[in-house]
Amino acid sequence: MIIMKAKIILILGIILSTALSSCVSIMTRTETDVHTISERDTIFSYEQKNAPGNQDMGIVYPSSRTFKSERRLYQRDSIVERKYPDFIRLGVFESVGLIGTVSGESSYGTGMFGIFPDFINLKSDYSGDSGKLFSGGIYRIGVGEWRLRWFRDAANWTIGTSMIEFLIPSAKKQNTLSSIFPLYIRKRYYLREEIPYIALVPSLGIGWYPSQYVNLSGSIDIGSLGGLNLRAYAGFAAGLNSQEAYQVRMSNESDKSHTSVFPYFGLGISFLDFVNIVPETYKEWKDHEHSSWNIGLIQASLIAAGADSSAVAQNSETKLFTGFIFKIANASVALPILNNQLYLGTSLANFVVLGFGEWGIGILPFRVGYWQTIIADELSTEPFIEYNYYPSNFLHIGNRVNLRISDFLNLGLVMGFASGETSMGIGSDITSQYGAPISFSRAYFGISVGVSDRIFFPDELRYNR
Amino acid sequence: MRIPLCFLLLILFITGCHPDRFFLNKKDENRIEGFIMSHDLETVEITADNEFVLYEDALVSLRTLGLTQLVADFTVTLINGEGLTFYFRTVQNGFPEQPYIKFDYTTDACKVSENERLIVSVDSIKAKPKAPARIKIMNDGKLINITVDCDTVFYGKTELIATEFVLIRPNQNSRALLSGIFFNDVISINQEIRESIIYENTRKGIKQK
Numbered sequence: 001m002i003i004m005k006a007k008i009i010l011i012l013g014i015i016l017s018t019a020l021s022s023c024v025s026i027m028t029r030t031e032t033d034v035h036t037i038s039e040r041d042t043i044f045s046y047e048q049k050n051a052p053g054n055q056d057m058g059i060v061y062p063s064s065r066t067f068k069s070e071r072r073l074y075q076r077d078s079i080v081e082r083k084y085p086d087f088i089r090l091g092v093f094e095s096v097g098l099i100g101t102v103s104g105e106s107s108y109g110t111g112m113f114g115i116f117p118d119f120i121n122l123k124s125d126y127s128g129d130s131g132k133l134f135s136g137g138i139y140r141i142g143v144g145e146w147r148l149r150w151f152r153d154a155a156n157w158t159i160g161t162s163m164i165e166f167l168i169p170s171a172k173k174q175n176t177l178s179s180i181f182p183l184y185i186r187k188r189y190y191l192r193e194e195i196p197y198i199a200l201v202p203s204l205g206i207g208w209y210p211s212q213y214v215n216l217s218g219s220i221d222i223g224s225l226g227g228l229n230l231r232a233y234a235g236f237a238a239g240l241n242s243q244e245a246y247q248v249r250m251s252n253e254s255d256k257s258h259t260s261v262f263p264y265f266g267l268g269i270s271f272l273d274f275v276n277i278v279p280e281t282y283k284e285w286k287d288h289e290h291s292s293w294n295i296g297l298i299q300a301s302l303i304a305a306g307a308d309s310s311a312v313a314q315n316s317e318t319k320l321f322t323g324f325i326f327k328i329a330n331a332s333v334a335l336p337i338l339n340n341q342l343y344l345g346t347s348l349a350n351f352v353v354l355g356f357g358e359w360g361i362g363i364l365p366f367r368v369g370y371w372q373t374i375i376a377d378e379l380s381t382e383p384f385i386e387y388n389y390y391p392s393n394f395l396h397i398g399n400r401v402n403l404r405i406s407d408f409l410n411l412g413l414v415m416g417f418a419s420g421e422t423s424m425g426i427g428s429d430i431t432s433q434y435g436a437p438i439s440f441s442r443a444y445f446g447i448s449v450g451v452s453d454r455i456f457f458p459d460e461l462r463y464n465r
Numbered sequence: 466m467r468i469p470l471c472f473l474l475l476i477l478f479i480t481g482c483h484p485d486r487f488f489l490n491k492k493d494e495n496r497i498e499g500f501i502m503s504h505d506l507e508t509v510e511i512t513a514d515n516e517f518v519l520y521e522d523a524l525v526s527l528r529t530l531g532l533t534q535l536v537a538d539f540t541v542t543l544i545n546g547e548g549l550t551f552y553f554r555t556v557q558n559g560f561p562e563q564p565y566i567k568f569d570y571t572t573d574a575c576k577v578s579e580n581e582r583l584i585v586s587v588d589s590i591k592a593k594p595k596a597p598a599r600i601k602i603m604n605d606g607k608l609i610n611i612t613v614d615c616d617t618v619f620y621g622k623t624e625l626i627a628t629e630f631v632l633i634r635p636n637q638n639s640r641a642l643l644s645g646i647f648f649n650d651v652i653s654i655n656q657e658i659r660e661s662i663i664y665e666n667t668r669k670g671i672k673q674k
Contacts, residue, residue: 033556036533036627038606073606077533078626082558149482153506 029086039074089145091273096266097134101169107132113269120425128171156188174251175260179207196225213239226292226331233266271329289462293371294332296453301325303446307355323353357435362388394420410450516644526557528629529648546639552632554625577619
């Protein structure tokens with residue numbers, strides 16, 4: 001079961017990575033200009049064939065000199081391609097922790113930003129609890145917004161969608177509103193037009209399948225900085241789940257359709273979520289300013305930590321690699337001090353598995369590091385210290401040496417030390433695979449790969465321009 | 466089925482807007498792509514498939530994709546004001562920092578400049594308000610040829626690289642109607658002329674016999 005889930009996550013990750021790397025047309029506008037260079041060549045050939053022997057010079061005698069003029073026109077086209085960002089917003093994942101969606105015992109307890117749930121409750125038969133502040137959540141995967149040029153090109157309107165959206169008011173599945181590619185129309189009123197942008201954003205959303213709903217909301221958006229955004233929401237959602245909708249079929253009230261109407265307030269965060277103002281869509285990609293040393297979807301490392309029992313090769317005799325480190329949605333935002341090399345970083349999730357039973361999970365860990373470029377455009381190193389506080393509590397000190405293969409892929413070496421424990425309850429899905437967590441304190445080294453992982457170099461940082 | 470269909474139509478309807486771009490001669494082989502470069506989109510009014518009006522402060526660029534060796538053919542009617550200016554052998558991106566050939570078609574004279582260096586000024590050819598005039602601009606290798614009706618304003622060479630673009634800007638307080646706009650491939654036009662000459666000669670030869 002666990003392996004199946006891991007495989008599904010891996011496949012979804014690959015599909016998402018592929019989609020991200022191939023969605024050039026929705027990300028990029030290409031302008032092409034043709035310049036034709038014309039060159040005219042004229043070749044003059046003189047040839048004199050003197051016949052041997054005497055010539056009769058006494059009469060008008062034709063000269064043997066010949067003259068040939070050959071004209072040629074060479075034309076060649078020089079094609080200039082310019083590539084511009086063609087979106088107002090493009091993001092991988094957005095999460096909102098909702099307050100006030102339900103009263104009573106069916107609160108979900110999604111936690112701050114909707115990403116700090118009680119891990120012990122992450123099971124299919126969980127029906128909610130009372131006394132939870134964050135009673136629901138909004139989750140969007142693959143969010144996109146593009147300029148909407150209506151009302152005589154009125155400023156800052158967008159039309160957007162996401163691959164899938166969930167509006168979860170409570171732990172009652174039948175009340176969850178979800179839709180693939182919902183339609184959103186938003187208008188931004190910018191309070192600050194410099195990075196990070198601050199904007200008031202009213203929006204109207206329509207979901208159409210499998211739920212049919214309307215979502216009216218307003219938010220204060222801050223970001224993006226390194227693909228990170230913070231949002232405060234207030235809104236109202238109303239919709240219908242038919243009897244055939246999967247969330248009704250999964251619920252214990254599958255014999256009828258359900259309406260779901262709820263107001264909400266919420267605090268949200270989004271990762272790998274990039275926001276452009278309109279003037280930035282007229283700036284070529286190569287001239288764009290970046291705030292981070294590194295932004296990526298996945299960083300995976302295979303590590304040797306000398307643990308008694310391996311978490312990756314439990315039945316194997318070879319136990320060189322005893323665990324792994326898996327980070328999802330990383331951002332390392334440069335600080336404009338110390339030559340911009342100091343950075344603050346975080347991830348959506350951080351799994352540090354040193355060995356069987358010796359592991360920790362960090363949601364939104366706090367990371368400080370120092371980025372040093374060794375060979376421009378190619379090799380860099382990043383010593384860091386990372387504090388993971390939820391659901392596990394551990395300190396992680398390490399260094400990663402990165403070799404940039406492309407904008408999409410990096411290889412690297414990692415070494416470090418992690419020490420801590422997991423005192424909170426964790427779902428049995430994880431503990432059966434990697435063992436019941438015990439306190440751990442181990443050094444490790446290993447190899448790493450970054451997929452959809454972009455490393456930036458000093459001349460690409462906006463502070464260096 | 467009805468909900469997805471309505472949804473799709475709604476998206477198509479909403480995303481169809483692109484108010485700064487337009488197309489002329491939509492069914493023609495050499496379709497012209499226009500781009501309103503002025504900030505105020507209202508300064509350009511498209512009135513037919515190959516006709517538009519330029520108001521004061523307008524700046525519009527026209528091109529047929531990939532066509533650099535061209536004869537750009539316009540019928541220009543100056544509605545009011547002093548005239549208008551054509552820019553060619555330049556590109557829209559970064560204009561006016563890019564080099565260009567400028568052709569001023571005004572009520573005082575016609576002038577041709579290269580990067581603000583005056584090449585020729587012809588006082589005898591002038592714009593007449595409310596009277597249509599056929600303006601042809603030819604890019605043929607290094608050769609450029611500008612004619613107004615049947616009068617040649619300039620016929621000569623330039624070292625500037627040929628591009629696809631013709632940019633048009635009315636002068637201050639000026640308004641102009643541009644109609645009958647065609648961009649033709651100069652090579653195919655030359656070929657047509659050559660073929661017509663051969664045909665004519667052959668016809669004459671037959672008559673002489």
